[in-house]
Amino acid sequence: MNRGNKNVTVTDEELIRRFQEGDKDVFPMLIKRHMNMVFNLCNRMMGDYDEANDCAQETFVKIYRGLDLFKFRSSFTTWIYRIAVNNCKNRLSSSHYRFSRRAVSLDTSADGERLPVQAGDDRSNPETRWERDEQMSAIRTAVGSLPDDLRILVVLRDFEGRPYEDIADICRMKLGTVKSKLARARHILRESLKGAL
């Protein structure tokens, strides 16, 4: 439940219970724990840093409004993913977003400007780095050109590493549907990435 938060002693469940009992001040702690995950999901889905920022904030606003009704039937992370994915889907399906979207990127802004990213440990030589950047660019383009419903599955599975069962829960699909759609998405990706990898 507390992925990437090994040092904290208070669990998400405790924070949520305190929130439900009226202590709304614990919510920034919940944001802090999950904002990277939500922000990156939104960024990969939307392909635009500002849109991702807006979408991630909106996701947390919805979480704040709905947290009192959270019944712990699914994990809190799955619940957050579901809200974020639905938020992204709504935005992606809006004609305004479609009209304004010039190019889809997974970790760059629409105008190609480099986004603030975490420093990696890429100590390879420049040629190798350039080759890897080219590969990543090809993958971004290929994933970005997938239909929205398939892109959501690829992001959740390949980028976020979510299990099939979780993806089925998040997207409210049958497990078989998730697998068949992912197979279709990967077939499209294979065709798009021929020669690039």
Add this chain to the structure above:
Amino acid sequence: MDCVTVRDTIHDYAAGAVDPGTKAEISRHLEECPQCRLLLKQTKAYYAAIRRSRQAIPPADFIEQTMERIRHPRSRWRELVSTLFLPLKIKIPLEALGVVMVSVVILILYRPGSYLGQSPVAPAQNAAETDHPAVDRTSRPTIQRVKSAREDSVSESAPGVMLARDEERAREIDDAGTVQSESTAMDTAKKHVPGKIIIALNLHHTVEKNKTDATEYRSGMPSKSVGGSSSFYGGAVPSEEKSAKSEGPVQKMKGLVARNSGKIVKSTNNAPGSDSFLIELPRDNYESFLKELRGMGEMIEKSSKQPAAADRIILDMNLK
């Protein structure tokens, strides 16, 4: 294991997410199949590139911005617009469908010839065809219907217009609360001057040359002498030709009508000793006219209608 199965599971194999049995089968196939080995290489490169992809960092004030948004949500109006219209891809077609459906309903209700959209030419016909209760009472004449009378009026008349050729009958229908359409009322108004009454008078009197008992004469020529609409409307001899024979009674009648401020619209000499008059008289003077008329002879027959309830009175009398 064949190539198709391997292709379907190669991503899970590359990610190390397959059970040991499947992993062993795929490994065996990969040793034999160069195409699938190439596919595995590409898949591993794909995952390696994803793992190397850098994580985007949210803005430094992300938490503050979010909490500010929670504390000061967007205006209700913006929320409402957002709820109603976003996502446009889904909601615009739905709203368009709603508009089309409402338009179709309006078109069905108000289509030309429908009850609500009927032309004013045929209200009675439409009223007869349907028992729809929703009548526009402000813009159209009130239609009160009694089924039997409605059927009569529709069967006998042109659509929407009840002819007023038989006014007694029209009056009876009205008394029963039947159809009184706008056109009928207009016809009636044209026929009857307000405050006036029409009197159809059959007058029997003795003739100087050949004195005949009026009663006998009447019984001998019933079809011509007894009062009835046919006797004083149709086929009568013009009064000018025979006026000399009954000048006395005619003059008396003219004097009586003049004294009561009326006028003789038509006078007909049906036969020797039998005259018919169509008299127009102020309604208020009817009683005095009748009293004076009774003084002139014997009233044989009088229509049962009172002047207040009828525009036409039929009288049949013997002159002294």
